[in-house]
Amino acid sequence: MAGDLDTRFPDAQSSLGLALWRASTSWQRHIRAALAPHDLTHVQYVLLASLTWMDRTVPVSQRDLAAHTELDVMMTSQVLRALETKGYIRREPHPEDGRANALHPTERGIELANLATRDVESADASYFAALTPTQRDSLLAAFQHLASPPSVAPDQRTPHDPSSSEDQR
Template identity: 40%
Template sequence: MVKQPEESSGFLLWHVTLRWQRAVTTTLKPLGLTHVQFVLLASTWWLNQHDEQPSQAAVSAFAGIDVKMASQVIRTLESKGLITRQIDSADSRARRLLVTKAGAALAPKAVEAVEAVDAALFEPLSGAEAKAFTKSLRRLRAQQTEEQS
């Protein structure tokens, strides 16, 4: 058991995450996106850029967002003219997502803005520390993915 909150990785992660979320929210506001909208738009854009037309479920899994929440937010992105949902020719229950011209123009701007937030947050870490931290996060994410399987 830790003696001080500052010795708790979870407590520290909580505080850093809150700071990061506030900065991302502030950065995305002028672009007209919430954080979740950004994640789903950027994920769909990235997958489309790599010749994929993902289903809503695939984008949800890729982004790590609950399927029901993703569905609601994707509808919002569709109403904003940033994404289209097309019926899958192989499965009429599934919807394939495509970023519109407006979405394709906005997504890279939003990604660049969020990457700037990330760079500012991690700037105090040396290059080696930042790489080690990212590697550790990948390991933790992989463990979470394995546990969910």
């Protein structure tokens, strides 16, 4: 029955979470449209672009890539298989970890990552153009703050907390 929701908000527009949800889905539509000509999903793009960026410094394992993108390891594995099937990435034995493979973008993958990145960055610029530069800076700072892991104050650590200095012997 309408109107029976037990909420602290007087109306939907007052909910920060709902506003974030709506902005996020609106932004995702813009990104999907930018990626459609490249036949990439948003997750495929994030993994391919991240791998292309990371590959210039050190060998990248699937676990490294999942951690960098903050995606589930199993989802990362499935999406990487699709990118490999399309010829955008390749795997070879990891030089430092015999249990892992090192991932590398292929030349086609690098080309696609760069083309798609230009379109994604254009879509971002277009989407966020409704904000002033100050609003964009504030929004970026707020997102970075929300996405960073919470720190644990020293007096809140438990004896079994791995960040406790006694456990770091």
